[in-house]
Amino acid sequence: MMTKHNILIVDDHRITQSGLRYLFASSDRYAVVGTLDRGATVNAFVQSQPVDLVILDLNLPDVRGVNVLAEIVGSRDMTVIVLTGETHVAEIHSALKLGARAVVSKGDPLDHIVAACDAALAGEIYISPHISEALGKFDQPPVALSSRQMAILHYLAQGETNKEIAYRLSIAPPTVSFHIAELRRKLDVSHNRKIVERANELKLL
């Protein structure tokens, strides 16, 4: 038997950290070498000591998990698996695109977590049944917004009026209405009052 794989846990819930430590405590293949509750500290940790596998929560208090992933992946020979509480499809897609090797839900049985670690280290991609079911449901054509549309969506999310947005962008109010109509069309909603909600669902904000 080779030496154990070093695991770093990144999750802001202490009880989850503890549960994971306990899960791996009796393993002869894995050793937990650290637990972090903030995304900002991850990069420094993995630079300072050898880590083979990172178990990353996407929902951290300081930064989005995907940003942490983007920061650390590729920096050295390291495998990252995502352990997430909520199932945000777009975010999971991003994580996989960025190089996450597995995605497991916190609602999954515990042996799925170990299975994900095994598979990820073997070079496979592991998606737990929970997650893959959710992923399949929404096989959505990705919504691409232009920069103008994105800017206006952003101001809409702040709750600003068309007039205010027009002033900020130095364009006429009817032009703002035009872009909003485009947003309605692309986001497939019939009412302005649903645009921001829908954009949040699609994680466009």
Added chain:
Amino acid sequence: MMTKHNILIVDDHRITQSGLRYLFASSDRYAVVGTLDRGATVNAFVQSQPVDLVILDLNLPDVRGVNVLAEIVGSRDMTVIVLTGETHVAEIHSALKLGARAVVSKGDPLDHIVAACDAALAGEIYISPHISEALGKFDQPPVALSSRQMAILHYLAQGETNKEIAYRLSIAPPTVSFHIAELRRKLDVSHNRKIVERANELKLL
């Protein structure tokens, strides 16, 4: 030493369930007698066997934790403590009003959970530092909406226009505007586009 206190864990994250079981496994005062991941099953469980203490997550997949709390509290001599991931102030207030005896964040150190159990069973109210800090920040007077205002808020959340709402309620469009202005005032927002967001924050929907 008296007999151990029976604990029921209600949380949809398996890893949290496991962490809590482990936390109490070595205790001589507590015994975990069950773990549930759905709110709908809680009432049947506590009817079927003696439970002294329920550790309840507010964020369950099927129903809001506060509804579970409302259902089980008072049904017998049982203490409920809330263990929550996110800190939704209004929901925590509701939980306390409904009779929860302690509130702990999942981000708190583990000994706070045990402290909460001890305090709750001793008849005290325990609020962890994390939570009490968040609670203090927003010491909001509770927002009371009239039934008309609530109805209109509901339609707003569906994304309907003033005209549609007016038609549904058989009132004139300016009357709808009037109620919306009242909502803006009561919810303390400057833009209509923020009303639904704010209402969600305050869990008024």
Added chain:
DNA sequence: GAATCGCCCCATATTAATTCGGGTTGCGGC
């Protein structure tokens, strides 16, 4: 029982937002 308060309603006048028709630019394909 009069004053007060909150809620509900509306018509009118005003302001905001949308639709419509029309124009520009830039870019990839025929």
Added chain:
DNA sequence: GCCGCAACCCGAATTAATATGGGGCGATTC
């Protein structure tokens, strides 16, 4: 080059939403 296409912009006309001022109704208080 020229066509089509998508994004971007606007003015004028239309429609939607708001503020304003006012009336009625029921409950509470003095």
